[in-house]
Every structure is written in structure tokens, then in C-alpha cells.
Amino acid sequence: xxxxxxxxxxxxxxxxxxxxxxxxxxxxxxxxxxxxxxxxxxxxxxxxxxxxxxxxxxxxxxxxxxxxxxxxxxxxxxxxxxxxxxxxxxxxxxxxxxxxxxxxxxxxxxxxxxxxxxxxxxxxxxxxxxxxxxxxxxxxxxxxxxxxxxxxxxxxxxxxxxxxxxxxxxxxxxxxxxxxxxxxxxxxxxxxxxxxxxxxxxxxxxxxxxxxxxxxxxxxxxxxxxxxxxxxxxxxxxxxxxxxxxxxxxxxxxxxxxxxxxxxxxxxxxxxxxxxxxxxxxxxxxxxxxxxxxxxx
Amino acid sequence: xxxxxxxxxxxxxxxxxxxxxxxxxxxxxxxxxxxxxxxxxxxxxxxxxxxxxxxxxxxxxxxxxxxxxxxxxxxxxxxxxxxxxxxxxxxxxxxxxxxxxxxxxxxxxxxxxxxxxxxxxxxxxxxxxxxxxxxxxxxxxxxxxxxxxxxxxxxxxxxxxxxxxxxxxxxxxxxxxxxxxxxxxxxxxxxxxxxxxxxxxxxxxxxxxxxxxxxxxxxxxxxxxxxxxxxxxxxxxxxxxxxxxxxxxxxxxxxxxxxxxxxxxxxxxxxxxxxxxxxxxxxxxxxxxxxxxxxxxxxxxxxxxxxxxxxxxxxxxxxxxxxxxxxxxxx
Numbered sequence: 361x362x363x364x365x366x367x368x369x370x371x372x373x374x375x376x377x378x379x380x381x382x383x384x385x386x387x388x389x390x391x392x393x394x395x396x397x398x399x400x401x402x403x404x405x406x407x408x409x410x411x412x413x414x415x416x417x418x419x420x421x422x423x424x425x426x427x428x429x430x431x432x433x434x435x436x437x438x439x440x441x442x443x444x445x446x447x448x449x450x451x452x453x454x455x456x457x458x459x460x461x462x463x464x465x466x467x468x469x470x471x472x473x474x475x476x477x478x479x480x481x482x483x484x485x486x487x488x489x490x491x492x493x494x495x496x497x498x499x500x501x502x503x504x505x506x507x508x509x510x511x512x513x514x515x516x517x518x519x520x521x522x523x524x525x526x527x528x529x530x531x532x533x534x535x536x537x538x539x540x541x542x543x544x545x546x547x548x549x550x551x552x553x554x555x556x557x558x559x560x561x562x563x564x565x566x567x568x569x570x571x572x573x574x575x576x577x578x579x580x581x582x583x584x585x586x587x588x589x590x591x592x593x594x595x596x597x598x599x600x601x602x603x604x605x606x607x608x609x610x611x612x613x614x615x616x617x618x619x620x621x622x623x624x625x626x627x628x629x630x631x632x633x634x635x636x637x638x639x640x641x642x643x644x645x646x647x648x649x650x651x652x653x654x655x656x657x
Numbered sequence: 658x659x660x661x662x663x664x665x666x667x668x669x670x671x672x673x674x675x676x677x678x679x680x681x682x683x684x685x686x687x688x689x690x691x692x693x694x695x696x697x698x699x700x701x702x703x704x705x706x707x708x709x710x711x712x713x714x715x716x717x718x719x720x721x722x723x724x725x726x727x728x729x730x731x732x733x734x735x736x737x738x739x740x741x742x743x744x745x746x747x748x749x750x751x752x753x754x755x756x757x758x759x760x761x762x763x764x765x766x767x768x769x770x771x772x773x774x775x776x777x778x779x780x781x782x783x784x785x786x787x788x789x790x791x792x793x794x795x796x797x798x799x800x801x802x803x804x805x806x807x808x809x810x811x812x813x814x815x816x817x818x819x820x821x822x823x824x825x826x827x828x829x830x831x832x833x834x835x836x837x838x839x840x841x842x843x844x845x846x847x848x849x850x851x852x853x854x855x856x857x858x859x860x861x862x863x864x865x866x867x868x869x870x871x872x873x874x875x876x877x878x879x880x881x882x883x884x885x886x887x888x889x890x891x892x893x894x895x896x897x898x899x900x901x902x903x904x905x906x907x908x909x910x911x912x913x914x915x916x917x918x919x920x921x922x923x924x925x926x927x928x929x930x931x932x933x934x935x936x937x938x939x940x941x942x943x944x945x946x947x948x949x950x951x952x953x954x955x956x957x958x959x960x961x962x963x964x965x966x967x968x969x970x971x972x973x974x975x976x977x978x979x980x981x982x983x984x985x986x987x988x
Binding site: 390510 | 698
């Protein structure tokens with residue numbers, strides 16, 4: 361590929377499973393040190409989440425009484441009920457689901473289309489444009505917020521979910537990812553065959569390329585969903601307090617109750633829960649997605 | 658290429674398709690169809706890449722360039738475009754101590770988060786790469802913080818690092834350390850914010866390193882062990898140099914993200930200004946304050962444009978430094 365530094369991906373596909381056979385060095389036994397290190401990391405990963413549940417499930421009196429107890433209290437539902445009435449929680453949840461899914465679908469679609477063209481079609485300027493895409497991965501587009509805000513206000517989109525969706529709907533990384541994926545997953549013979557059968561490019565894309573792209577597309581969709589779900593900066597600027605996404609709503613909760621951590625962290629638990637459930641089911645895919653070369657979204 | 662099944666004959670019976678005769682059951686393709694096919698082949702690639710490029714131009718490239726234009730004008734959030742003022746916004750901002758303070762804070766938080774993070778991620782990756790039982794469990798455990806939004810992470814750690822009743826100060830008290838003013842003093846607040854970043858990204862980067870480690874040919878290790886090199890020695894002489902490209906990649910991406918940090922410092926207290934004395938006000942926080950609190954878009958754009966240059970500068974410097982460090986073992 362054109363930019364070897366940006367692609368840890370291609371080299372690592374192969375050797376996920378160590379080859380078997382007579383080996384001089386057996387790599388089957390991990391040292392106890394490895395387990396100790398990982399156990400510490402695991403505690404470090406999980407403890408803050410556990411702590412937010414511990415605090416979020418107490419009332420403020422219980423926290424004052426014993427601030428350092430690691431045992432959860434029985435107040436979580438009351439706290440959750442207060443949170444839900446203080447901030448537009450359900451609205452925020454609905455918005456987050458809507459925005460994240462729409463962005464994920466659009467990113468996957470646009471990336472698959474461009475990736476298909478870059479990987480499998482010949483056209484003038486292909487290499488130059490692909491280099492351009494790779495270069496833009498390193499551009500901090502977030503810094504264009506001032507004009508973006510001006511544009512959105514001209515369009516009358518301030519407070520609209522579209523103002524959040526559209527700027528996130530393109531991902532240079534997504535294009536790069538799908539290009540690489542289709543390059544490997546879709547044999548040129550299949551494209552040729554479908555052309556010989558008289559299929560238009562659109563037909564070839566829809567019936568041949570997209571099915572082949574499905575695993576890569578699912579991975580891209582998953583990461584895009586998470587990145588959009590956790591996104592705060594731009595939604596915080598552009599959305600109204602009455603029509604927020606979850607991170608924006610959480611900021612409102614903090615502004616309302618900063619002194620009462622039981623409510624703030626109760627809200628944190630409520631907000632983190634959907635993605636933790638997602639993690640339980642899709643965590644394995646996330647791990648393998650990152651190991652295939654996924655990048656921060 | 659176009660595929661025509663009917664064969665060519667000398668007769669031309671009909672006006673529409675003069676050169677063809679219907680021998681096969683397939684109908685001959687009319688000229689417009691053939692034209693269409695050719696158009697499809699020539700034009701389709703551009704049609705497929707155009708949604709990305711058009712949208713990227715509108716929401717990515719244009720705003721970035723237009724930022725430079727805005728930064729050369731007096732421009733208010735409410736009043737809109739004002740007079741052309743040249744570089745005045747830049748000189749105004751550069752004359753503000755707040756700008757330099759924000760720059761200092763940003764770099765400090767960035768260093769406190771990226772350096773320990775890369776080292777820890779390498780260590781964790783090495784531990785994950787050692788033939789563990791329940792591999793998937795450990796890998797997922799390391800990745801768990803990634804799915805928690807920075808906003809939520811910031812709120813949790815803001816409590817853990819509480820000045821009076823925070824758990825961290827309590828634990829430090831158990832080993833005889835006096836309470837630290839995490840929300841008042843400069844460096845402690847930077848450490849707290851860097852901890853949030855490290856919490857969320859270390860495991861993620863460890864998995865990237867792990868993938869790259871598994872691509873290193875095992876023969877290298879075997880040869881080193883025959884030569885009598887221990888685990889530590891092989892780690893520094895083989896693993897790290899072999900991971901060069903990946904380390905550079907991780908450092909560059911965390912540079913780009915780290916210098917724009919906003920969520921964590923914004924949520925570290927409820928006021929969101931970066932502390933009573935701007936102890937942890939970062940450049941993006943400063944930009945937000947200029948643009949949306951003071952409603953001065955001209956200055957905010959000037960900060961954005963300078964931050965952009967700083968990011969590019971840092972990325973280049975980091976690239977050079979990392980390449981240096983990572984290739985040392987090879988010599």
C-alpha cells in the first residue's frame with residue numbers, strides 16, 4: 361500500500377494462530393508475571409465502572425456515612441427515577457440510537473461504495489485520490505467547528521439531529537478500511553464473471569461486492585456506532601438542551617447535581633449500560649476488529 | 658467490456674438495430690444500451706467515490722479552509738461577519754496569557770497520557786502475547802473501558818479524584834500521603850485527566866500492539882534464545898524494533914486526538930472552564946470559550962487554525978522521534 365506506516369493491518373492477518381509442530385521454544389505457557397499484570401489491568405478496567413454503580417446505588421446520606429465502602433446500596437432505582445425525570449433521558453436515548461445507527465449505516469454505505477471503486481475498478485486518478493483519502497485520516501477535521509457552526513446556522517439546522525449526523529457520515533478511515541477489505545475479500549474473477557454476464561456496475565456492487573464485504577462492513581459499522589454514541593464535543597455545541605444525545609444529557613445532569621454524586625453516577629450507569637450490553641455480545645468482534653487494524657474512530 | 662451475443666451479418670433488416678440479426682434467443686442490445694454500458698464503465702468509479710468526496714468536502718475540508726477566512730475577520734457568533742482585520746485575531750490571541758496557559762496545559766496532559774500509555778500498552782501486549790489460558794477473556798477485559806464514553810469516564814474519575822472524600826486520597830492516606838488537591842493544583846489535575854485518557858485507550862492500543870507482535874516471525878525469538886537472550890532482552894532487541902511502524906502509528910493517532918482533548922477537561926468540574934484559575938483549560942476548551950461563551954468567532958477560528966498547525970507539527974516531530982527511538986534496538 362501507499363503508506364506503510366498507517367497500515368499495521370496487512371501483515372497480521374496470517375499468524376493469529378501459532379503454527380504447530382516441533383518447536384524449540386514452546387510458547388504455550390505464560391509466565392505468572394503475565395497473569396499478574398493482566399489481573400491488575402483487569403481490575404483497573406472494571407473497578408471504575410463498579411465504583412460508579414456502588415455510588416450510583418446509594419443515597420447521599422449513605423455516602424456521607426461510609427464514603428469508601430465497595431458494597432452497592434439499594435437505592436439505584438430511586439436514583440434512576442430521579443435522573444430520568446431531571447434530564448430528558450428517554451429522548452436522549454432515542455436520539456443516541458437514531459443518530460448512531462444512521463451514521464453507522466451511512467459510513468458503511470459510503471465507505472463500501474468508495475472502497476469498491478478503489479479496490480476493484482480502474483479509473484484515472486485512482487492512486488492520487490486514494491493517497492488523498494489516507495492523508496485526510498491524519499487531518500483533525502474537528503477543528504473546522506467554527507465554520508461548520510456557521511453553515512449549520514445558515515441552514516437553520518442548529519438543534520437538529522441532521523447537524524450531528526451529516527458531519528459524522530464520512531470517514532476517511534472507513535474508506536481506507538473497506539478498500540483494504542475488498543481488495544482481499546473480493547477476487548477479481550468474480551467481478552469479471554459478473555461483467556461477462558452483463559451486469560451493470562451497480563448490479564455488481566450490490567450483488568457481488570456488498571455480500572463479500574459484509575464481515576468488514578459489520579466491523580466498521582460497529583466501531584462507527586460506538587464512536588458516534590460516545591461523541592460529545594460537536595453534539596454539545598450544536599444540540600439544544602431539550603433534544604440532546606446521551607453524552608449531552610449527562611452534561612446537563614452534572615450541571616444540575618454536581619454535589620450529589622449518587623445521582624450523577626447513577627446517570628453514568630444508565631448511560632453506560634447499553635454499550636456494556638453491546639460489549640458483552642460483540643466484545644469478541646471488537647477485539648478482532650482492532651487486531652485487524654482498526655483505528656480510533 | 659461489452660458483450661454482444663448476436664452475430665453480425667450482412668443484412669440489415671430493421672432500422673433500429675441495423676447490424677444485427679436475431680439468431681440467438683437473446684434480443685440484441687440497442688445502441689443506447691451499449692452507450693449506457695460504456696458510460697457505466699467510465700463514469701461508475703467516480704459515482705461510487707463521489708458521496709464520500711462531496712460530503713468530505715462539505716463537512717471536512719471546506720470548514721477547515723474556511724476557518725482561515727473567518728480568522729481574518731471580525732466575526733461574532735450573533736452578528737456574523739464583520740470587517741477584515743488581517744492577522745489581528747492572531748496577535749490578540751497570542752498576546753493573551755490564557756492562550757499560552759492552555760497550550761502548556763494541553764501539552765502537559767498530552768505527555769502525561771501518551772508516554773505512559775504507550776509503555777503500558779506495550780507491556781500489556783507482551784503479557785497478552787504469551788500463550789495465556791482464556792485468551793479471549795483477557796483481551797476483552799483489557800478493552801472494556803473503550804465502550805465507556807469519555808464524558809462518563811470523566812464523571813467517574815472526577816469523583817475518584819475528589820479533593821475531600823475521593824477514594825484516591827483515601828487510599829493515599831492509608832499509606833501516609835497527605836491529601837492531594839486534585840481539583841486545585843495544576844499538575845495533579847493534569848494527572849487526573851491523563852488518567853481518564855489512559856483508562857480508555859491503553860487496552861485498545863495494547864490490542865493493536867498485540868496484533869503486530871503476533872506477526873513477528875517466531876524464528877527470531879528462537880534464534881535469540883539460542884544465543885542466550887532473556888525475555889527482557891528479546892523484548893527490547895526484537896519486539897520493540899519490529900513494532901516500529903505500529904508504534905509510530907499509535908503515537909501519531911494519539912497525538913492527533915490528544916492535542917484536541919475536550920471531553921475530559923470539560924467534564925472534570927461542573928463549570929467547564931478548566932478550573933477556577935484555568936488549571937486544566939486545554940486549547941480546545943479555550944477555543945470553545947472564545948467562540949461560544951465570548952461569542953468571538955474570529956478569535957476562536959484563529960485558535961483553531963493554530964491548533965491545527967500545532968497538531969501537524971507535533972505529528973511530524975513525534976514521527977521523527979518515535980522512528981529514532983524504535984529503531985535504536987536494530988543497530
